Amino acid sequence: MSADRGPERQQQERRERGLVLGAMHFYPGGEHATSWRLPGAQPERYLDVDYYADFARTAERGGFATIFLADELYVWDRFASGVEHVVNVRTEPFTLLGALSQLTERIGLAATVSTTYHEPYHVARKLASLDFLSQGRAAWNLVTSAADEEARNFGAGTHLAHADRYRRAGEFVQVVRGLWDSWDDDAFTYDKGSGFFARAEKLHVLGHHGEFFDVRGPLNIARPPQGHPVLFQAGASPAGRALAAANADAVFTPWEHDLGAAQRLYADYAARTSAAGRDPRELLVLPALSPVLGRTPAEAVEKLELIESLTPDRVALDLLSHHLEVDLSDRPLDEPFTHDFSGGTNQVQSLYATVQELVGEGRRTLRDVYRTLLRRRFLPGTPAQVADHMQERFTRGAADGFMLAFSSLPEGIEEFVDTVVPELRRRGVYRGEYRGETLRENLGLDVPSSRWTQVSA
């Protein structure tokens, strides 16, 4: 963005853009490991392109800026309960987004990319290709992989140390962006008469030699329609926040129950982005939000209780065992629980910290820790209550929008679009329609200049 925009102009732009909404899923049935058991779930459709097309088209009907398909590179078979009760099959997201690019018109198409187990040349090509196929709607959510199960599918015994995987991620982004700048926008002349397809002086060799990657380039595809496809990031540890502040276009943050905590997190990202030499408005802060809608507050709470009741004890225990990297299966569920957290974790640090906070000084039972962990992720309420919450977070400096992770699919997104979206539009905090052609335009973000182009004032 140009440097001459003052804070007032920025606030005005933000109001004009309104809330930015995305629709995601990690599990195809919704935001819990056993959401596939809910009455409206359609587990037999989880490898069916129409299931995902329905999801994307519903999000598009609601004017969402983007869908986002979370991803992992393994079967969670650390415990038998994972194989038996949890959805472990998923479509490779970029192949799927290629298909969805032809089944949607306006919505952004985002998926997870592990920077730990991919090569930047492949990723740069794939994203540039998706950006052409979708005419400027491609995005990626950069993650670092943190499960030993993934390492073992790629020739390693254990996953990379936390600090190493974030350094690798930072270098990965630089290489991918450098590759996208290989060809100037006016490199191609297609001149049949002279025989010049392209001009050699408008092709640039990256020549990257770094700690993790040696990549010469150039990339064998033109600069994408968006310049650089949109970069999302979701790491919540200090290293993750720093990576987002330096590089990302939007960050998916954990949802904070408490408004003050959400405001502090928002301010922290703004400060880090400024410290990284960027305008804080260049990084959208989008908390994850999992609404559980009911016609009455009581009905919403009942739905949440149903989700909880459909989780076998064994799955709950094994999920906690996974986060803590110990086997809790012989521990009684209903006695106070303690754990030694002094060793830390090399898995997801922010999740570990949340569990540590819940376990606290050992006054909760295992069942209580697990239930609280589950319930904390969801916001039960009526459409008006959920809209209240979103409006407050947006107007009081705690969110630029939300990444919606519905508790049950497909019905969760259909209900939301039919009930909460009209409410938000009535209140004037959400446009619910597309302003531009590309995802960048719909997010209010400029097209980045090529590193080889003189930046104009």
Place this chain on the structure above:
Amino acid sequence: MSADRGPERQQQERRERGLVLGAMHFYPGGEHATSWRLPGAQPERYLDVDYYADFARTAERGGFATIFLADELYVWDRFASGVEHVVNVRTEPFTLLGALSQLTERIGLAATVSTTYHEPYHVARKLASLDFLSQGRAAWNLVTSAADEEARNFGAGTHLAHADRYRRAGEFVQVVRGLWDSWDDDAFTYDKGSGFFARAEKLHVLGHHGEFFDVRGPLNIARPPQGHPVLFQAGASPAGRALAAANADAVFTPWEHDLGAAQRLYADYAARTSAAGRDPRELLVLPALSPVLGRTPAEAVEKLELIESLTPDRVALDLLSHHLEVDLSDRPLDEPFTHDFSGGTNQVQSLYATVQELVGEGRRTLRDVYRTLLRRRFLPGTPAQVADHMQERFTRGAADGFMLAFSSLPEGIEEFVDTVVPELRRRGVYRGEYRGETLRENLGLDVPSSRWTQVSA
């Protein structure tokens, strides 16, 4: 295929299936580095999904079993002429095939996979996903990468030695196929009542530890609709032929001008397939064929001369320099040419052997070598002449079908479907319609059993 089919039954099945046709391109404008200069070429559409959808739909209209998108992982910038005159931009083929899976109905969707610079876990997922998206139409053409430019995009200085890359390719296929067998077909119960999504005893850990790969598995997607997506292979060196004989469902062979040579090549594949313990009918032999169609023989030859005339001398020389790994740019084009072939090559061995044969004892000029190399790849003729050729090769044991690499696109495939296809159908050697739902069915190939399933008699 079951073991009780005798040779007569096999011949009958082959006649009933008729010619198997595929439509490929390496360069999006057609089968020559400068085909984009031809009058009907549309170079400004080469990153446009509709361009490829038109290609696939025309092939589908002609009843082709498959399209095939060839691929490379670099910009050919070894010489400036490559950047300036040759098409160096292409869409990442699997993202594109994801899109095309929704824009086509019946045709197979195949693309090149380099086993040198990919990880088998990613490739197994991508192909399984494409097989689900297309309802059983996915295929891959396994290649080993042979250009130093590619190595330098993936952290290496030079490409792997020929023997190493073929050993890696063989192991790659075993790992990918093993991953596809991770889940039994009846593993998924989706039982909301009991909470069992899948049965743990129907999930298999691959646990592969080999020379090039350590891959534990399991794969996080169900067994594909085709069991194993169709495997094509095109290596023509002895190592390439051995790999195809042991593993492939179809092999793309170089086109031989001479019928006897084509019959010998066909017989060689049959013998190698038998020696590998397989029924020779399990490996379809599909020579590459590049027809140049004219209403009269003279018009076809004129078209071929036009292709030749649109190749700048500099490009011709640089292509030969590339194959021979020397810089020929200061050599006179019109004086007899010699080269010391004693060192061999670590690039494409079959192509090197062809150049060696052409250069022979040094009586040809450089220009003559290049032109002969170019002309050898094309079959100019009327639709009836081209049909004659195809019919003869099919009925006289030299081909099961053809991988058509049109000299100019899009017009080459349109002309072929409009003129040669009806001619072949009239003659009863080509059905021109789909017999089955999946690519395997349309190729007359059985679904492979899982390695974990007892094979029934």
